[in-house]
Amino acid sequence: RPTMVVGASDEVDATTRRMAQASPRASSGKPLQILVQRALYHRDDPRLVMGLTLLDAPDLPDDVLGIWRANGFDIGQIDRRQLAMWMSNLPKMINSSVAVLGPSPRPTPLTLIGKIDRAQTVRALDRNGHLHSHRLVGGRWQLMMNVVPSMTGSANTPHLELLPHHYGPQAALLPRLPQEKQLDGTSFTDLSISHAIPDGKVWVIWADCIQPRENEPEVAVDETRTGITGARPIPQSTDDVPLAKAMLTGKRGNDRVQIVLLITSAP
Numbered sequence: 518r519p520t521m522v523v524g525a526s527d528e529v530d531a532t533t534r535r536m537a538q539a540s541p542r543a544s545s546g547k548p549l550q551i552l553v554q555r556a557l558y559h560r561d562d563p564r565l566v567m568g569l570t571l572l573d574a575p576d577l578p579d580d581v582l583g584i585w586r587a588n589g590f591d592i593g594q595i596d597r598r599q600l601a602m603w604m605s606n607l608p609k610m611i612n613s614s615v616a617v618l619g620p621s622p623r624p625t626p627l628t629l630i631g632k633i634d635r636a637q638t639v640r641a642l643d644r645n646g647h648l649h650s651h652r653l654v655g656g657r658w659q660l661m662m663n664v665v666p667s668m669t670g671s672a673n674t675p676h677l678e679l680l681p682h683h684y685g686p687q688a689a690l691l692p693r694l695p696q697e698k699q700l701d702g703t704s705f706t707d708l709s710i711s712h713a714i715p716d717g718k719v720w721v722i723w724a725d726c727i728q729p730r731e732n733e734p735e736v737a738v739d740e741t742r743t744g745i746t747g748a749r750p751i752p753q754s755t756d757d758v759p760l761a762k763a764m765l766t767g768k769r770g771n772d773r774v775q776i777v778l779l780i781t782s783a784p
Contacts, residue, residue: 549619549620549664549665549666549675549676549782550617550618550619550664550675550782550783551617551618551619551662551664551675551677551714551780551781551782551783552615552616552617552618552780552781552782552783553615553616553617553618553627553662553778553779553780554613554614554615554778554779554780555613555614555615555616555627555629555776555777555778556610556613556776556777556778556779557610557611557612557613557769557774557775557776557777558607558608558610558611558774558775558777559608559611559772559773559774559775560766560772560773560774560775561773562608564606564607564608565607565608565775565777568603568604568606568607569591569593569721569723569777571603572593572594572595572721573593573594573595574592574593574594575592575593575594575715575718575720576594576712576715577592577710577712580644581710581712584642584643584644584707584708585708585761586725587642587646588641588642588705588708588759588760588761589724589725589759589760589761589762590708590722590723590724590725590760590761590765591722591723591724591725592720592721592722593720593721593723594715594718594719594720594721595718595719595721596717596718596719597717597718597719597781598717600719600779611769611774617783618662618663618664619664620663620664620665620666621663621664623663623700624661624662624663624678624680624700625661625662625663626659626660626661626662626682626684626699627659627660627661627662628657628658628659629657629658629659629660629764629765629776630657630658630764630765630767630776631657631658632657633653633655633656633657633658634655635655636652636653636654636655637652637653637654637757637758637763638650638651638652638653638757638758639651639653639683639757639758639759639760639763640757640758640759640760641705641707641708641759641760642707643707644707650757651683651703653683653685653703654685655685656683656684656685656686656702657683657684658681658682658683658684658763658764659682659683659684660679660680660681660682660778661678661679661680661681661682661700661704662677662678662679662680663677663678664676664677664678665678674713674714674716674782675713675714675782676711676712676713676714677710677711677712677713677714677780678709678710678711679709679710679711680704680705680706680708680709680710681704681705681708681760681764682700682702682703682704682705683702683703684699684701684702685701685702685703686698686701686702687701687702705760708760714780714781714782716782718781719779719780719781720778720779720780720781721777721778721779721780722765722777722778722780723765723775723776723777723778724761724762724764724765724766724775724776725761764776765777765778
């Protein structure tokens with residue numbers, strides 16, 4: 518399981534500094550590791566929206582970036598040396614946790630939203646532009662993650678495997694290992710990523726769901742941003758939500774909140 522470091526809002530600065538100070542590893546003897554920060558923000562703060570729009574696009578294939586955007590996510594990239602300055606212009610985090618991930622025989626679940634106490638209908642587009650509706654009851658939202666050596670770059674460059682997943686326990690006739698049980702549920706395989714984390718860079722993942730004005734219907738996904746052949750805007754409904762919104766947004770008391778993920782190579 519990943520090593521977890523959890524911080525309240527007054528401890529977050531130290532977490533951010535740790536990410537900003539991470540440097541490319543020089544020795545092949547050190548294990549490959551990925552540092553993942555899960556930061557919680559007030560979703561409606563305009564400083565968060567502005568800061569996220571300033572990020573560069575990551576070095577990912579167009580079809581990969583396109584399918585994520587078609588499902589309501591966005592992914593940005595920033596130089597690690599600029600991370601502390603960029604984050605200083607964001608609103609104060611509500612809280613934060615950090616996971617240190619290394620190579621593993623099986624993917625490691627990174628919990629995003631746990632203990633879901635109601636049913637959700639989640640809509641997702643596949644790579645062919647077909648819409649799928651998933652009725653999910655309880656469980657939790659997570660990213661399945663693993664780290665493997667890069668097949669094309671330096672042997673010291675972490676290669677990240679990432680897959681959105683909704684965990685829901687399933688009955689089985691035969692005994693299973695805990696690592697097998699954690700794969701129960703629904704995997705969104707069309708959104709799988711397998712890519713090296715660029716040296717000295719930080720990936721930032723969030724839900725691109727800027728809210729419409731009062732009495733204005735929610736804006737559908739813009740086809741021109743998806744890069745997927747045959748993609749179309751996701752139909753809107755009051756009964757279901759896009760995948761990114763289900764995984765990365767919610768309410769904390771009366772406040773609407775958003776999870777922002779920051780991913781880089783560990784020091």
